[in-house]
Amino acid sequence: MSRMQSDRSGSATVTVRVDENLKKDYTNALDGSMSDDLRAHMEEVARTVRDEPEDDNLPEDEALRDGYIALRRTAEAYDPSGRRLDVGTAISKVAERAGIPKEAVRRRILKPLEQRGYIAPKWGDIIVYRPEEVATAKTETKAKATSN
Numbered sequence: 001m002s003r004m005q006s007d008r009s010g011s012a013t014v015t016v017r018v019d020e021n022l023k024k025d026y027t028n029a030l031d032g033s034m035s036d037d038l039r040a041h042m043e044e045v046a047r048t049v050r051d052e053p054e055d056d057n058l059p060e061d062e063a064l065r066d067g068y069i070a071l072r073r074t075a076e077a078y079d080p081s082g083r084r085l086d087v088g089t090a091i092s093k094v095a096e097r098a099g100i101p102k103e104a105v106r107r108r109i110l111k112p113l114e115q116r117g118y119i120a121p122k123w124g125d126i127i128v129y130r131p132e133e134v135a136t137a138k139t140e141t142k143a144k145a146t147s148n
Contacts, residue, residue: 014038057131059116063098067109068118068128070097075128084125 018026030037059065074093076082094109095102110126113119117134120127 014042057135059113059118061112063100064109064112064116064118066098067094067105068113070094071113071119071126071128072130075126083127083129085128087121087124087126090126 027034059068070093071085071090072082074089075085078085078089090110091102091105094100094105098105098109100108110119110121114121118129120129
């Protein structure tokens with residue numbers, strides 16, 4: 001729908017200040033209009049938030065939850081079984097999603113997720129467990145601990 005034909009009811013204006021050179025470089029890189037590109041990007045980002053799984057077995061910590069969701073989505077996109085991805089890709093996607101430096105991903109996200117049973121590093125890959133598998137593993141671990 002062109003600018004003149006678009007339905008303006010229920011719409012909002014977004015204003016952002018950027019460096020002039022950034023705007024120029026961005027505009028030069030576009031195939032279409034900046035508004036259309038930004039609108040499409042905002043829709044894509046909003047869709048990922050809307051599509052986040054609502055599961056009781058997700059980590060409570062926001063950074064861990066964001067990291068885990070990034071791992072799940074990436075594994076689903078890269079692996080037919082939706083479980084394996086290489087460590088480099090995992091670190092990159094988690095850093096992007098959780099908003100932390102790549103150098104901190106292992107210590108702040110991957111290690112805690114491994115300790116909680118959400119992932120299992122195996123020979124340069126990371127296996128991402130589904131939330132229901134995490135709940136089962138936690139129950140089994142608690143049962144073993146109380147029986148000893």
